Amino acid sequence: MMLDHLIQELDVREQKGLTRRLRRMDEIKEKGAILFSSNNYLGLAEDAEMKACAAEAILRFGTGSTGSRLTTGNSTLHEELEQQLASFKGKEAAILFSSGYLANIGTISALMGKDDVIFSDSLNHASIIDGCRLSRAETIIYKHVDMEDLEKKLKENPAARHKLIVTDGVFSMDGNIAPLPRIVEIAEAYGAWVMVDDAHATGVLGSNGAGTAEHFGLTNRVHLCMGTMSKSIGAEGGYVAADHVFIEYLRNNARSFIFQTALSPGVIAAASAGIRLIQQQPWRREKLIEQASLFRQGLKKLGFELVEGTTPIIAVVIGDAQQAVDFSKRLEEAGLFAPAIRPPTVPIGTSRIRVTLTASHQAQDLDFALHCFENIGKEMRFIP
Numbered sequence: 001m002m003l004d005h006l007i008q009e010l011d012v013r014e015q016k017g018l019t020r021r022l023r024r025m026d027e028i029k030e031k032g033a034i035l036f037s038s039n040n041y042l043g044l045a046e047d048a049e050m051k052a053c054a055a056e057a058i059l060r061f062g063t064g065s066t067g068s069r070l071t072t073g074n075s076t077l078h079e080e081l082e083q084q085l086a087s088f089k090g091k092e093a094a095i096l097f098s099s100g101y102l103a104n105i106g107t108i109s110a111l112m113g114k115d116d117v118i119f120s121d122s123l124n125h126a127s128i129i130d131g132c133r134l135s136r137a138e139t140i141i142y143k144h145v146d147m148e149d150l151e152k153k154l155k156e157n158p159a160a161r162h163k164l165i166v167t168d169g170v171f172s173m174d175g176n177i178a179p180l181p182r183i184v185e186i187a188e189a190y191g192a193w194v195m196v197d198d199a200h201a202t203g204v205l206g207s208n209g210a211g212t213a214e215h216f217g218l219t220n221r222v223h224l225c226m227g228t229m230s231k232s233i234g235a236e237g238g239y240v241a242a243d244h245v246f247i248e249y250l251r252n253n254a255r256s257f258i259f260q261t262a263l264s265p266g267v268i269a270a271a272s273a274g275i276r277l278i279q280q281q282p283w284r285r286e287k288l289i290e291q292a293s294l295f296r297q298g299l300k301k302l303g304f305e306l307v308e309g310t311t312p313i314i315a316v317v318i319g320d321a322q323q324a325v326d327f328s329k330r331l332e333e334a335g336l337f338a339p340a341i342r343p344p345t346v347p348i349g350t351s352r353i354r355v356t357l358t359a360s361h362q363a364q365d366l367d368f369a370l371h372c373f374e375n376i377g378k379e380m381r382f383i384p
């Protein structure tokens, strides 16, 4: 069947401890494990009001949208959600995609082309990387959050037709925040657009939970605010908020918008409720940030090495891939679910346990988690 090379590659992966396996979270939860790995930062994905809104929309409008936005899939619900997102993000307009992944590949590949140059942080999300590849623009990777390197690279490329600087707002594997004030200054000095992927910042950062640009007071100076509704918003789907010219252009050119079935009514209704609850219930993100700070302090006091930051994504660096897997396995045996993140997702030698907190965690959950980390850390001799 000519499958030998596939089998061989899978074997090599297995030997390196890099095989990816699916886990059934329903079973893990049933066993009583506490999740420290969810993107459901504000606990909205199980919220009763969210469920009721989704259920009502399904009963009224059906389970599927039945077409792409430009054919038979568009509705008042979709357009109202776009308006809601635009106003939440402080932008003129917004466009929905079926996922954050599709928002990134569609937007970057529509806006940038062969004679253009994209400047991309070395730790940007895979969907940004794929968007850059699809665009066929020259993509120049700058060192992670290194603003001297970014400026140097812009200086070296004055001839590009159009320039785009693209960055995660909060980096998904490290939990640190992009240095947006400096990025915006450099972009303005060299005539580049700025695009921020706020998948992990929306609902978490900013006085209204609008994300990284709001956190730094830079909403008007970030051209493209991209995000997903699958994390703190508790639903599904991606979006870009920007000036209406950008949005009109994307509606006409972004292939992952044009050739994709529109999001279904239940998803749209849940997303809309999620954005409303983020704005109405600031206590969720206040609790989240406070707990993240306490938990970080606790881990550091125990002697763990963390990637510095203030967000609910907490990277506990273990180093070796197999040891990270072992650590994670022992956490799970103790009743705590937090996955090991290994290469190629993160650089070699920086395998880690990625802990994420949510507003649904209680004080006793955090105490329990610290206790598990302490015991296993001592047994495996990571901490004194």
Ligand SMILES: *Cc1c(COP(=O)(O)O)cnc(C)c1O
Pocket: 099, 100, 101, 102, 104, 125, 127, 168, 172, 197, 199, 200, 228, 229, 230, 236, 237, 238
């Ligand atoms: C999760 C994520 C995405 C993709 O969003 P989906 O809606 O899951 O497709 C894009 N960028 C970043 C930084 C993410 O963390």
